[in-house]
Amino acid sequence: MSAPRVETRVEPRVEPRAEPRAEPLVEIHNLAKSYVRGEQIVPVLSDITLDIQEGDFTALMGPSGSGKTTLLNLVAGIDKPDCGTLRVGGLDITTLTESQLADWRASNVGFIFQFYNLMPVLTAYENVELPLMLTGLGRSERRERVEMTLSVVGLADRMKHYPNELSGGQQQRVAIARAVITDPRLIVADEPTGDLDRSSAADILAMMQRLNTELGKTIIMVTHDGQSARAAKAIIHLEKGEIIGNVEPASA
Amino acid sequence: MFLLTLVCRNAFRHRLRTLLTVSGLAIAVLAYGLLQTVVDAWYAGAAAASSTRLVTRSSISLTFFLPVSYENRIRSVEGVKHVARSNWFGGIYQEPKNFFPQFAVSDNYLNLYPEFILPEDQRIAYVRDRKGCLVGRQLADQFGFKVGDVLPLRGAVYPGRWEFVIRGIFDGSDSTKFTKQMLFHWDYLNETLRRTTPRRADGVGIFVVGIDNPDNAAAASVNIDQVFRNSLAETLTETEQAFQLGFVAMSDQIIAAIQIVSYVVILIIMAVMANTMAMSARERTAEYATLKTLGFGPAFIALLIFAESMFICALGGGVGMLLTSPAAAGFKQAAGGIFPIFAVSRETITMQLACAAAVGIAAAVVPAIRAARVRIVDGLRAIT
Numbered sequence: 316m317s318a319p320r321v322e323t324r325v326e327p328r329v330e331p332r333a334e335p336r337a338e339p340l341v342e343i344h345n346l347a348k349s350y351v352r353g354e355q356i357v358p359v360l361s362d363i364t365l366d367i368q369e370g371d372f373t374a375l376m377g378p379s380g381s382g383k384t385t386l387l388n389l390v391a392g393i394d395k396p397d398c399g400t401l402r403v404g405g406l407d408i409t410t411l412t413e414s415q416l417a418d419w420r421a422s423n424v425g426f427i428f429q430f431y432n433l434m435p436v437l438t439a440y441e442n443v444e445l446p447l448m449l450t451g452l453g454r455s456e457r458r459e460r461v462e463m464t465l466s467v468v469g470l471a472d473r474m475k476h477y478p479n480e481l482s483g484g485q486q487q488r489v490a491i492a493r494a495v496i497t498d499p500r501l502i503v504a505d506e507p508t509g510d511l512d513r514s515s516a517a518d519i520l521a522m523m524q525r526l527n528t529e530l531g532k533t534i535i536m537v538t539h540d541g542q543s544a545r546a547a548k549a550i551i552h553l554e555k556g557e558i559i560g561n562v563e564p565a566s567a
Numbered sequence: 568m569f570l571l572t573l574v575c576r577n578a579f580r581h582r583l584r585t586l587l588t589v590s591g592l593a594i595a596v597l598a599y600g601l602l603q604t605v606v607d608a609w610y611a612g613a614a615a616a617s618s619t620r621l622v623t624r625s626s627i628s629l630t631f632f633l634p635v636s637y638e639n640r641i642r643s644v645e646g647v648k649h650v651a652r653s654n655w656f657g658g659i660y661q662e663p664k665n666f667f668p669q670f671a672v673s674d675n676y677l678n679l680y681p682e683f684i685l686p687e688d689q690r691i692a693y694v695r696d697r698k699g700c701l702v703g704r705q706l707a708d709q710f711g712f713k714v715g716d717v718l719p720l721r722g723a724v725y726p727g728r729w730e731f732v733i734r735g736i737f738d739g740s741d742s743t744k745f746t747k748q749m750l751f752h753w754d755y756l757n758e759t760l761r762r763t764t765p766r767r768a769d770g771v772g773i774f775v776v777g778i779d780n781p782d783n784a785a786a787a788s789v790n791i792d793q794v795f796r797n798s799l800a801e802t803l804t805e806t807e808q809a810f811q812l813g814f815v816a817m818s819d820q821i822i823a824a825i826q827i828v829s830y831v832v833i834l835i836i837m838a839v840m841a842n843t844m845a846m847s848a849r850e851r852t853a854e855y856a857t858l859k860t861l862g863f864g865p866a867f868i869a870l871l872i873f874a875e876s877m878f879i880c881a882l883g884g885g886v887g888m889l890l891t892s893p894a895a896a897g898f899k900q901a902a903g904g905i906f907p908i909f910a911v912s913r914e915t916i917t918m919q920l921a922c923a924a925a926v927g928i929a930a931a932v933v934p935a936i937r938a939a940r941v942r943i944v945d946g947l948r949a950i951t
């Protein structure tokens with residue numbers, strides 16, 4: 316293991332697991348990403364090295380434009396790095412084709428967005444069912460899973476509602492249900508509370524903590540807000556496309 | 568199933584936009600169908616004409632008369648069996664919008680038209696009555712004429728008030744035969760003219776010439792015209808079909824224009840539809856990116872857009888096609904007797920279907936490709 320990797324390793328705030336750590340869920344090594352804008356090449360991320368263990372709940376903080384979303388997108392397999400290694404669950408996802416990546420995302424990553432990104436023409440039930448359409452599950456199995464998941468997020472009585480008939484907090488809970496319905500190992504959330512009032516935000520954060528502790532989901536959450544970051548077990552700071560400082564306990 | 572749900576709901580997201588587009592499509596497909604039917608009807612009139620009948624008219628123009636004395640000279644041409652006289656009367660029944668053709672014809676006229684079937688007793692009654700007339704079944708049905716009724720006409724070409732007594736009603740041998748017309752004695756017209764305006768008497772508008780064999784049509788035509796070459800009133804003889812097409816030819820440019828317009832209408836709606844689809848797809852950029860994020864492939868996104876476009880076109884096209892036949896019936900009524908045969912053909916319906924499908928496909932191509940290609944990260948940024 317190289318030096319910078321050790322430096323930025325994210326340790327959980329809660330007591331370490333009894334057994335020794337297995338391979339990290341996310342291994343990032345010397346990752347770089349730039350965007351081409353016209354003639355110009357804009358470097359966004361440079362030389363990122365980072366490990367995230369299975370079961371971590373990591374907050375990604377930093378000023379606007381520091382590359383948080385870009386990093387999250389790379390880890391979640393919806394964008395490709397220019398160079399560097401990126402292994403998730405032992406698989407080097409940079410080598411996958413577009414359609415292999417799509418399949419990989421469908422079964423390995425759950426997505427939560429700032430603006431929920433629900434399909435406006437689908438009901439809460441149908442939105443949650445959406446990812447299951449890509450699996451071979453039968454209708455009744457899907458129904459069972461969707462109903463169960465919606466009741467876990469407290470929306471059993473809103474299944475037939477369309478997104479525009481739900482509050483922001485409720486919509487985000489639908490989105491959380493959609494993110495976990497396929498039982499992915501990794502959940503990525505880009506400012507999941509950014510569009511919510513304080514109490515709805517608290518609900519959502521509490522729910523994400525439960526996903527982490529009760530279901531053992533590994534979560535990476537981008538946030539602007541220190542308060543929100545406190546829900547995580549660890550915080551990583553990004554600035555100008557680089558990870559700055561050491562691991563910082565979230566409770567600090 | 569799930570795809571269909573998504574497509575239908577997407578299609579009706581902007582009710583007004585979709586409603587307007589569907590109406591536009593329906594109107595375009597309907598207009599296309601009607602215009603094509605007009606073109607068909609135009610040619611159908613000529614196609615129904617017989618090629619064993621020739622028409623001899625003044626070579627100058629239809630409005631010039633030929634001397635009645637030509638009749639015997641035409642009859643003496645080889646291959647000619649019958650010669651009948653026919654003058655366009657152009658009278659008005661009650662008011663101009665009640666238009667139907669009237670012809671003053673010689674008594675042997677119906678011998679040349681076996682497709683008009685007249686009971687023998689009525690034929691005899693007609694021949695006996697100098698002021699008698701015959702009406703076709705379609706005409707009788709339209710105005711409720713019965714045998715024995717008096718049919719008054721206000722002359723337009725031949726001034727004055729004319730009264731005829733309906734002595735017979737003839738049927739077409741099948742439904743495509745045009746029987747919305749009225750025939751009366753050429754002799755009656757001519758006698759009246761001799762009394763009132765002698766200089767207009769003894770003129771014949773056209774001679775309808777029956778020949779023994781359609782193969783001789785060309786030769787007979789040439790021979791007839793040869794007889795009158797270098798005379799005061801030279802003739803032009805052609806098959807009845809060519810004569811009818813001559814009417815059409817006058818309007819050839821109009822027909823071409825109608826045909827072009829019918830396709831222009833489809834092109835316009837194609838542009839409108841493409842715009843609608845482009846707008847819809849652009850508004851949903853973030854949704855398509857979200858679907859891709861969840862693992863749906865570009866092909867699925869393209870299919871969504873294609874299916875939606877086809878769905879809207881099927882709705883609009885379907886409504887337009889359903890309306891075409893009733894509209895054609897109404898159009899036929901409104902057009903009076905101009906189009907004896909006015910029926911929406913199977914080809915027209917097939918073409919309407921093809922046009923609607925073409926619009927659906929053409930409108931979806933660009934938005935579908937664009938949405939399928941857009942990178943997820945760019946698509947997701949479309950909302951923020």
Ligand SMILES: Nc1ncnc2c1ncn2[C@@H]1O[C@H](COP(=O)(O)OP(=O)(O)OP(=O)(O)O)[C@@H](O)[C@H]1O
Nearest residue numbers: 350352359378379380381382383384385386944945
């Ligand atoms: N698809 C793209 N094309 C071009 N430039 C991009 C693209 N995505 C991001 N960038 C640029 O990369 C930089 C980092 O963007 P990123 O969205 O990762 O920042 P962020 O930390 O998430 O900021 P914020 O807190 O405002 O969301 C910005 O300068 C942005 O303009």
Ligand SMILES: [Mg+2]
Nearest residue numbers: 383384385505
């Ligand atoms: Mg961001």
